[in-house]
Amino acid sequence: MESAVLKISRQRLNSYIEASAQIGKTENGGLYRLALTPQDQKIRDYFKNCLIEAGLEVKIDDFGNMYGWRQGENASLPPLVLGSHLDTQANGGKFDGVIGVMSALEIISTLNEQQITTEHPLVIVNFTNEEGARFAPPMLGSGGLTGELAKDFIYSIKDEEGVTFEEALEKINYKGNKEDRLTDWAYFMELHIEQGPTLDKEKIDIGVVEGIQGMSWLSVKVEGCTNHAGPTPMEDRQDALVSASKMVTNIYELAGEFSGLKTTVGKLNVFPxxxxxIPGVVEFNIDIRHENDHQRHMACKVLKERLSSIAFQYDTEVTIHTIWDNDAVLFDQDIINSVEASAEEMDYSYTKIFSGPGHDAKYMSAAGNSGMIFVPSTNGISHNEQEFTDEKLIAQGADVLLKSLLKLDKII
Amino acid sequence: MESAVLKISRQRLNSYIEASAQIGKTENGGLYRLALTPQDQKIRDYFKNCLIEAGLEVKIDDFGNMYGWRQGENASLPPLVLGSHLDTQANGGKFDGVIGVMSALEIISTLNEQQITTEHPLVIVNFTNEEGARFAPPMLGSGGLTGELAKDFIYSIKDEEGVTFEEALEKINYKGNKEDRLTDWAYFMELHIEQGPTLDKEKIDIGVVEGIQGMSWLSVKVEGCTNHAGPTPMEDRQDALVSASKMVTNIYELAGEFSGLKTTVGKLNVFPxxxxxIPGVVEFNIDIRHENDHQRHMACKVLKERLSSIAFQYDTEVTIHTIWDNDAVLFDQDIINSVEASAEEMDYSYTKIFSGPGHDAKYMSAAGNSGMIFVPSTNGISHNEQEFTDEKLIAQGADVLLKSLLKLDKII
Known part of the structure; x- marks a missing residue:
């Protein structure tokens, strides 16, 4: 029973997002809600109550991923799945992840209100530790679920205090059952803010996401020699920070040599x-992204050569490890088509776009049909307390998500 | 009663240094004994016992500076003072500061053994928090004693956990009395390792220290805009770390433009x-030293202009504060002459040298006649667990210290 004019309630969706914005709220209006902390537990408890109130069956799997199940007309069909994550960066924004989960909840509320039952069962999901801000790498919940990351690996990852993922999961009482994992689905869709400036700059309502850039993470250790700043002559120094600084600016400049390449040093620590x-050791991480895997691999190769050469120039040693290397992902064509058609029919402006960040949809697409919808981020700002998206734009994204869902319900 | 052949006991001096090396010992044979920690309390307790065993009167002042007083023939004369500090850097060496205190103790032991009484009273001293590794800036004990730093300022300085100097001093039971401060002295002498490579490279036994380089400490805050590494196009970035890295290499290169200038960025923190x-904020400190104050001020001026220009180039903001600005110090000529004559008479090779690091003798020289003696540091390595000085060289330095002390005892 699809309706051409069916829209979600903007007011109710806002109330969900606003409720989330109160849990882990920072002084500057952002969120500090790292995965598996007491703040995360609080938003999970709130979300669980919402699922129960919406009449959904709640399931928690062994990675702490939370599901709300709604029956469909045909119980033999695999579910349609909507969702994202409720954890945030340290001093992150209140929309990243949140609008994907809360718009899914809002869609259930709208369907309940309109007494619409889909053919497929529906599932809405909150994935654990998408951000990777407390437990690196990111996207552990979806990575575990889809078998892209091993359970032993995930359970043993430690935060900076030495607490393991498993311990933290148990502490907040969200370690569920392996049997409750989502194992099969018809389509998975994730609504998200763009976290980049393209849609906002060009005043476009909807991003039809074609895929996700490939990404490498390298860890770099530069070793020089610790010494007293006062007496040591400049020419005798083996300053790990001077060497590392030269590397950081070179990494930045490398992006100018490969069209579309993005390079970032986000984390850097100096010892002592x-x-x-005089710093004896500097450790840092490099994040390298490109839509084209070959270009990214070429850039990594050149980068490693340059860092070795800089290390030599400053009489320091460098060790480079690849800690993560994910190829680019292309999303499901049915989803891309449905999102495009829905935006067209609802008269929202749209464009095809590639995602820079990784998302849970990336791992999900390795195990089943998956896709994403973007709404604009004001000035492209994200992972920042100033992250903002107009509520009208979020509601439009949720409308497109709902309409696409109903279209996809008819396909398989 | 001066003797031309009077020498200290190398074996006993080693036993004092070795005892110190056991308190706060690190796995790699260095010391982790930050000021006013339980480790500092333990070495203080050991030192206090040594003072008592040597028959000295123990006094502790309100900065936690520890004194051992030995009577002279003429009680109306101001004392001759020897000493340094027993606190260390995090993972520092076992000689920095320690040999100055322990050689003073050994000199007392030698004088006791030989039943020599000087004209002047003798005082040996352990200054509080010379390193500044826990409570910055360095040299708080000697700075407070000489009135170069205000007591309120010193008491209110906090460590990284927010504990104040005063609280930490009380906690280890070393908050003494204002009346017990050393207020007047004939000469103050500090034996120290060079912490630079000059003496070791040139195989010279004794450094006759002429003075201490002037020093500026600047704190720098670079502000860009926090954003997600994946989607943000390179040309839209305001990356505080790229900007700061360019500054660090420029600060290093600036030293090449002013002969004798030393510049160091030792501490740098990235946020988030x-x-x-993409880093939104980077904070770092610059340490700038020169024997010539005018040259140092010129360099600071040029540096500030360059940092502003780099900040602009990378679309970031920079704020620079001078947190410390100390002019160069020239030591007392009587002391310089006595040290030189003593080394000559004892047939040790010697050279005049300027100190790169600051030392307690720097503040002491603002309030009374002061000077220093250096012994070589192997490879110039200091503030490092690998810091090393041959025990023969330390003993020679202590011999010169003793001989100089006896010479100075006859001057005033």
Whole structure:
């Protein structure tokens, strides 16, 4: 029973997003809600109550992923799945992840209100630790679910205090059962803010996401020699920070040599980190992304050569490890077509776009049909307390998500 | 009663240094004995016992500076003072500071053994928090004693956990009395390792220290815009770390433009410091030293202009504060002459040298006649667990210290 004019309730969707914005709220209006912390537990408890109130069957799997199941007309069909994540970066924004989960909840509320039952069962999901801000790498919940990351690996990852993922999961009482994992689905869709400036700059309502850039993470250790800042002549120094700084600017400049390449050094630590001591060791991470895997691999190769050469120039040693190497992902064509058609029919402006960040939809697409819808981020700002998206734009994204869902319900 | 052949006991001096090397010992044979920690308390307790065993009167002042007083023939004369500090850097060496205190103790032991009484009273001293590794800036004990730093300022300085100097001093039971401060002295002398490579490279036994380089500490805050590493196009970025890295290499290169200038960035912190987040803020400190104050001020001026220009180039903001600005110090000529004559008479090779690091003798020289003696540091390595000085060289330095002390005892 599809309706051409069926739209979600903007007011109710806002109330869900606003409720989330209160849990882990920072002074500057952002969120500090790292995965598996007491703040995460609080938003999970709130979300679980919402699922129960919406009449959904709640399931929690052994990675802490939370599901709300709604029956369909045909119980033998695999479910249609909507969702994202409710954890945030340290001092992150209140929309990243949240609008994907809350719009899914809102869609259930709308369907309940309109007494619409889909052919397929529906599932809405909150994935664990998408951000990777407490337990790196990111997307552990969806990575575990889809078998892209091993359970032993995930359980043993430690945060900076030495607490393992498993311990943290148990502590907040969200370690569920392996049998409750989502194992099969017809389509998975994730609504998300773009976290980049393209849609906002061009004043486009909807991003029809074609895929996700490939990504490499490298860890780099630069070793020089710790010494006193006062007496050591400049020419005798083996300053790990001077060497690492030269590397950071070179990594940045490399992006200018490969069209479409993005390089970032986001994390860097200096040892011993004392004002009058020449740094003996610097450790940092490099994040390298490109839509084209070959270009990315070429860039990584050139980068490693340059870092070795800089290390030599400054009489330091460098060790480079690849800690993560994910190829680019292309999303399901049925989903791309449905999203495009829905935006067209609802008269929202749209464009095809590639995602820069990784998302849970990336791992999900390795195990089944998956896709994404983007709404604009004001000035492209994300992973920042100033992250913002107009509520009208979020509601339009949720409308397109709902309409696409109903279209896909008829396909398989 | 001066003797031309009077020498200290190398074996006993080693036993004092070895005892110190056991308290706060690291796996790699260095010391982790930050000021006013339980480790510092333990070495203080050991030192206090040594003072008592040597028959000295123990006094502790309100900065936690520890004194051992030995009577002279003429009680109306101001004392001759020897000493240094027993705190260390995090993972520092076992000689920095320690040999100055322990050689003073050994000199007392030698004088006791030989039943020599000087004209002047003798005082040996352990200054509080010379390193500044826990409570910055360094040299708080000597700075407070000489009135170069205000007591309120010192008491309110917090460590990284927010504990104040005063709280930490009380906690280890070393908050003494203002009346017990050393207020007047004939000469203050500090034996120290060079912490630079000059003496070791040139195989010279004794450094006759002429003075201490002037030093500026600047704190720098670079502000860009936190954003997600994946989608943000390179040309839209305001990456605080790329900007700061360019500054660090420029600060290093600036030293090549002013002969004798030393510049160091030893401490640098990135915020939010997450691998997939473009850094929004970087804070770092610059340490700038020169024997010539005018040259140092010129360099600071040029540096500030360059940092502003780099900040602009990378679309970031920079704020620079001078947190410390100390002019160069020239030591007392009587001391310089006595040290030189003593080394000559004892047939040890010697050279005049300027100190790169600051030392307690720096503040002491603002309030009274002060000077220093250096012994070589192997490969110039210091503030490092690998810091090393041959025991023969330390003993020679202590011999010169003793001989100089006896010479100075006859001057005033």
């Amino acid at each position: 980190n004392s004002p009058n001591v | 410091n997450s691998p997939n987040v």
